[in-house]
Amino acid sequence: MSLGVDYAKQDCPLARALELVGERWTLLILRDAFYGVRRFTDFAGHLDISKAVLTQRLSSLVRAGLLTKVPCGGRDEYLLTDSARMLWPALYTLSQWGEQQTGQGSPRRIFLHVDCGSKVDAVGHCATCRYAPGPEELEIHPGPGADFGVRDDPVSRALRYPHRLLQPLDTRAQSERMPER
Structure with missing residues (x-):
């Protein structure tokens, strides 16, 4: 049996928060964003994370409204939203x-x-x-x-x-x- 990815049967704010930031690497990506890391290559190099996993995590954080993806000088940058800053x-x-x-x-x-x-x-x-x-x-x-x-x-x-x-x-x-x- 595979491990679920959500806490659908949990009526708890902590469970809802974990659905957004509880996956492996997510908190480290957010930590690095607070430190000022903005570019995909810098996240990948600092975290030693596969490009596929990083792409998925960044996309999830953008969908959740915790990061915004903005074009900057021909590359995309990821910026923390006000919601993420509350973390x-x-x-x-x-x-x-x-x-x-x-x-x-x-x-x-x-x-x-x-x-x-x-x-x-x-x-x-x-x-x-x-x-x-x-x-x-x-x-x-x-x-x-x-x-x-x-x-x-x-x-x-x-x-x-x-x-x-x-x-x-x-x-x-x-x-x-x-x-x-």
Whole structure:
């Protein structure tokens, strides 16, 4: 018996949410979109996902109204919708939970509130301002637990430098720079 792809008999908002974002790779695609990844080739290269699966997931996210597909310079780009941006607190908190579960001790990424420069805690609150800034108010930095030797794709290289969330990640310009440690 094959595994179903929906939760038709579940009367639960979480089940409805999982129908939209619960497939393998979907949350990682959304994470990368928050980081500023917009192009198919950058998603594929950073995630090591097959082109067929990536095509299907991106199409599903567009149909669900979480991404929009827009032409840009002869290529398509995928942008987060307002509906997808509402997922940021859940994605961030789940990511922080995952960071704690690995037992590494030092964070791989640090998120700073741009307005005041303070770190954002594990539930997404700014330590100084005492509220949860939206993704457009955050900058991502490599943390002390970042391992630059694990991946060497253009997105990973670009993420070795501070970068404002939701801003297009320029994988070409930063791919040749060396990180300062």
